[in-house]
Amino acid sequence: MAGAKQAVILAGGEGTRLRPLTTTRPKPLLPVLGVPCIEYVIRSLAEAGIEQVFLACGYRSEDVRKALGEGGRFGVEIEMAFEKEPMGTAGAVKLLEDRLDGTFVVGSGDTLTDADLGDLIDFHLRKKAEATMGLTEVEHPEQFGIVGVSPEGRIERFKEKPRTEEVFSRVINAGTYVLEPEVLRMIPAGTKYDFSRNLYMDMLEKRRGLYATPLKGYWKDIGRPSDLYLANMDMASRRPSTQAPPGALAVGNCYFGPGVTASAASVKDSAIGRGCVLRGTVERSLLLDKVLVGNGASILGCVIGEGCHVGDGASLRDCVLGDGVTVSKGTVLAGTNVEAGSSI
Numbered sequence: 531m532a533g534a535k536q537a538v539i540l541a542g543g544e545g546t547r548l549r550p551l552t553t554t555r556p557k558p559l560l561p562v563l564g565v566p567c568i569e570y571v572i573r574s575l576a577e578a579g580i581e582q583v584f585l586a587c588g589y590r591s592e593d594v595r596k597a598l599g600e601g602g603r604f605g606v607e608i609e610m611a612f613e614k615e616p617m618g619t620a621g622a623v624k625l626l627e628d629r630l631d632g633t634f635v636v637g638s639g640d641t642l643t644d645a646d647l648g649d650l651i652d653f654h655l656r657k658k659a660e661a662t663m664g665l666t667e668v669e670h671p672e673q674f675g676i677v678g679v680s681p682e683g684r685i686e687r688f689k690e691k692p693r694t695e696e697v698f699s700r701v702i703n704a705g706t707y708v709l710e711p712e713v714l715r716m717i718p719a720g721t722k723y724d725f726s727r728n729l730y731m732d733m734l735e736k737r738r739g740l741y742a743t744p745l746k747g748y749w750k751d752i753g754r755p756s757d758l759y760l761a762n763m764d765m766a767s768r769r770p771s772t773q774a775p776p777g778a779l780a781v782g783n784c785y786f787g788p789g790v791t792a793s794a795a796s797v798k799d800s801a802i803g804r805g806c807v808l809r810g811t812v813e814r815s816l817l818l819d820k821v822l823v824g825n826g827a828s829i830l831g832c833v834i835g836e837g838c839h840v841g842d843g844a845s846l847r848d849c850v851l852g853d854g855v856t857v858s859k860g861t862v863l864a865g866t867n868v869e870a871g872s873s874i
Contacts, residue, residue: 534633534651534708537580538623539571541639542588542613547754550852550869551835556590558639559597560758561818563765564787564804566597567752568639569604574747576605578647580635586622588613594639618724623709624717631711636725638705642761645706645747653743654708657683660739661713661730664706666749673753674702675726677742685740690726703742704749755833755850759816762801778808787819795823803836810840824859835870 545557552560558568575583583606587594591612601608613622623636633654635647645664654662663685665677671692676699678687688703689696703726716732717723733740748768750761766785774780778792786797787804795808802812803819810827817823817834824842831848834840838851841859849863852870857863861874868874 533579533648533655534635535579535581536584536630536632537575537582537635537637538584538586538611538626538630539568539575539637539639540586540619540622540705541568541594542586542591542616542622543640544589545640548752548758550850550867551755551758551833553870554835554853556587556593557752559593560752561803562642562758562761563769563785563801564819567642567761568594568598570642570644571637571639572598572601572604572606572608574644574647575635575637578635578651580606580647582607582609584609584611584626584629585639586611586613586626588616616722618722618728619705620717620725620729621721621723624714624719624723627711627714630714634709634711636707636709640753641705641749641751642765643704643706643745643747643749645704645745645749647706649746650706650743651708653683654741657741658739659708659741660710661733661741662708663730663740663742664704664745664749665701665742666704666745667700668702669700671697671700671702674751677701677703679742683741683743685730685734685742688726688730688734701744704745705751706745706749755816759801759814759833762816763799766801775808794825809842818853 541558545552559566675690680686752758772786775790775792778795780797782799785801789805792808796811798813800812800815802817805820807822809825810823812829815829815832818836820837821834822839826843827840828845832846833850835851835853838855840857844857844861847864850867854871855868856873
């Protein structure tokens with residue numbers, strides 16, 4: 531059965547809810563076990579037989595280009611596509627209409643997934659669908675688009691970001707689609723247009739071939755720093771555990787990147803980036819690369835940006851630090867976001 535050979539990854543958002551982490555990097559490059567989350571998506575596409583990937587970029591697109599290169603190490607050809615102004619999810623794909631010449635996949639650089647996209651493509655082709663939506667189930671569907679599906683997989687109703695009393699399902703649109711090129715003709719040119727808010731509502735109304743099926747594999751929206759921490763923990767639990775460096779007592783679900791050094795450190799349920807230096811306590815936290823945790827310092831429930839220095843005896847609880855923050859000796863912080871490059 532012929533499959534899809536092309537894909538578009540939507541990677542243009544600014545990730546405002548993830549600030550201050552996204553002040554210095556685009557959301558798709560936030561790390562999960564030391565790997566930019568967009569790489570998981572690209573590898574899933576490559577495993578499904580995709581050969582050409584278009585990255586629809588906006589914010590800090592040059593960072594994305596430098597990080598991913600031309601795609602050779604993933605086994606795909608990567609091409610950048612730039613939006614001069616935000617055109618919405620469907621509008622961004624419409625800009626590539628003349629480059630897409632067969633069944634293609636749309637993925638999101640804002641989510642972490644290692645789903646079996648080959649299974650999604652096969653379902654789409656079997657149903658002779660015009661558009662197929664990947665589905666997943668979540669605890670709190672109010673932040674997403676909820677979907678009602680018939681026994682044969684046809685979408686019967688769809689509600690974007692429902693109020694609590696409007697929730698009819700915990701099954702949501704996972705932002706991963708398989709599309710036929712003719713669907714692009716339904717998207718008006720030069721107009722901000724979304725798949726979920728506009729195109730799929732239009733297709734539903736016109737009884738077009740709009741189908742959906744559950745994604746097989748892991749999926750998580752990384753909308754907030756706490757989501758990024760949980761994604762790291764989820765992935766750590768799915769992989770063989772990494773060994774704690776000498777001088778660190780590791781408890782629970784932990785990940786240590788290459789080159790971590792420790793002295794009288796305690797780490798619990800945390801992911802530690804490469805080159806970190808640990809001399810204190812880290813619990814339920816995510817540390818990006820090259821973070822220094824001083825003697826007797828305590829970090830609990832935090833996400834700490836790259837190159838931060840946490841001074842001796844400092845105590846941080848439920849904080850998010852942007853890159854390059856210096857926390858002075860003995861400082862106590864709780865529930866605080868600190869912008870990149872600050873000294874406190």
